[in-house]
Amino acid sequence: MxxxxxxxxxxxxxxxxxxxxxxxxxxxxxxxxxxxxxxxxxxxxxxxxxxxxxxxxxIAGLRIGSPVARPTKLICIGLNYARHAAESGMTPPPEPVVFMKAPDCLVGPNDDIVIPPNSTATDYEVELAIVIGKRALYLKSEAEARDYILGYSIGQDVSERHWQIERAGQWVKGKSFPTYNPMGPVIVTGDEFEPDDVRVYCTVDGEKRQDSRTSDLIYGISHIVWYVSQFMELHPGDIINTGTPEGVGFGFKPPKYLRAGQEVITGIEGIGEIRSKTVAHS
Known part of the structure; x- marks a missing residue:
């Protein structure tokens, strides 16, 4: 479904x-x-x-909303693709890197991405998004994790690198600006989607920036859900962005950050594509 x-x-x-x-x-x-x-x-x-x-x-001409309304939590896994960790100059983490985004930065799949005032380091990150289907806490094994997943969607984990990396404190500051998580166009339920080896990609104004497969994940889908449940209760509708592959803007030399007036296409094999226009804050 x-x-x-x-x-x-x-x-x-x-x-x-x-x-x-x-x-x-x-x-x-x-x-x-x-x-x-x-x-x-x-x-x-x-x-x-x-x-x-x-x-x-x-559905032609209709606005598509985020496929889940008002999630309790919007959780992210960082540095979870092997080649992305390499381009970031970081050692693959010994455990999943977990951080949060403000849930109200979630928007529809084709809604505009609003670049914050004075931002020169807004970046893109294609991500496979897990949507939780039932309460999960202290799962005993990875083997049962899939039973707690409603399905999967496309997440665009937009990031402001200045606030994320150059300012003191945690990453959440660079991740939670309004419109910084387009998602959709649908949730494909788990019985119709196999997430472990699908293509994930992102283009900016037609230029391919990211193109990888979920088989490059350091920590897989089942492990992520099991792991997060060890210290956080997951509720139906909660979203977990599972990490982004190589090719993000800050990985280029010089960096290729987003600016107003561009089109970002984010796609995942078996789910579809989402298209976002970047606009300046006004």
């Missing part, structure tokens, strides 16, 4: 894709794709319904 949300900001409606171009709204069955509804069995309710009885619509 491919889960989506459509509508203007603040008025999105939950939907399910029935083809590449058509969907059905499911707000007659659930209120939204969010934590409360997922905890109450939203996925099971929608799966058990006869969606052919619902009127389909063409």
């Amino acid at each position: 491919k889960i989506a949300r459509f509508g203007k900001i603040g008025s999105e409606r939950p939907a399910v894709m029935i083809s590449d171009n058509k969907a059905v709204y499911v707000d007659s069955l659930i209120k939204d794709w969010n934590r409360d509804e997922l905890e109450a069995g939203a996925l099971k309710k929608v799966r058990s319904a006869d969606l052919s009885l619902l009127e389909s619509f063409d």
